[in-house]
Amino acid sequence: MSLVVWAxxxxxSIFGALCYVELGTSIRASGxxxxxxxxLKWYPLAFGFxxxxxxxxxxxxxxxxxxTFSEYLIQxxxxxxxxxxxxxxxxxxxxxxxxxxFHTFFSCDFGKRQHSTIYTEFHRNYVxxxxxxx
Numbered sequence: 001m002s003l004v005v006w007a008x009x010x011x012x013s014i015f016g017a018l019c020y021v022e023l024g025t026s027i028r029a030s031g032x033x034x035x036x037x038x039x040l041k042w043y044p045l046a047f048g049f050x051x052x053x054x055x056x057x058x059x060x061x062x063x064x065x066x067x068t069f070s071e072y073l074i075q076x077x078x079x080x081x082x083x084x085x086x087x088x089x090x091x092x093x094x095x096x097x098x099x100x101x102f103h104t105f106f107s108c109d110f111g112k113r114q115h116s117t118i119y120t121e122f123h124r125n126y127v128x129x130x131x132x133x134x
Contacts (some may be wrong), residue, residue: 062099070094 029035033053037046070091074081081087 063095066095066098067091069098 009081023036027036029039031038034046034050037049047098073094074087076090079090081090
């Protein structure tokens with residue numbers, strides 16, 4: 001049964017990817033969803049979509065990835081923490097340290113040379129928000 005559900009989810013993902021291929025070949029503007037919504041002259045929806053993406057979706061994705069990485073790292077090194085509260089805070093602290101490390105990397109001079117200032121500011125904002133989530 002789980003294989004059938006997996007196959008249906010894969011089929012739905014393929015259809016979604018084909019829709020984006022169709023949009024990408026017919027609308028020659030860069031910017032993905034934001035560009036497609038602006039092409040349709042749905043500027044308020046495009047603005048809302050971009051704001052939700054920058055303020056909520058990207059920070060949450062970073063927080064989940066950092067949390068998952070910290071759990072895998074602790075399991076990978078076979079670190080045994082007997083106290084469940086200490087284990088919980090160790091995973092949170094490791095995820096927080098990972099987010100701080102990437103934030104520091106993109107804030108230093110190397111990161112500013114490699115990326116535009118606007119990207120660095122967006123990155124700093126959603127990393128700070130994702131640290132609140134972790």
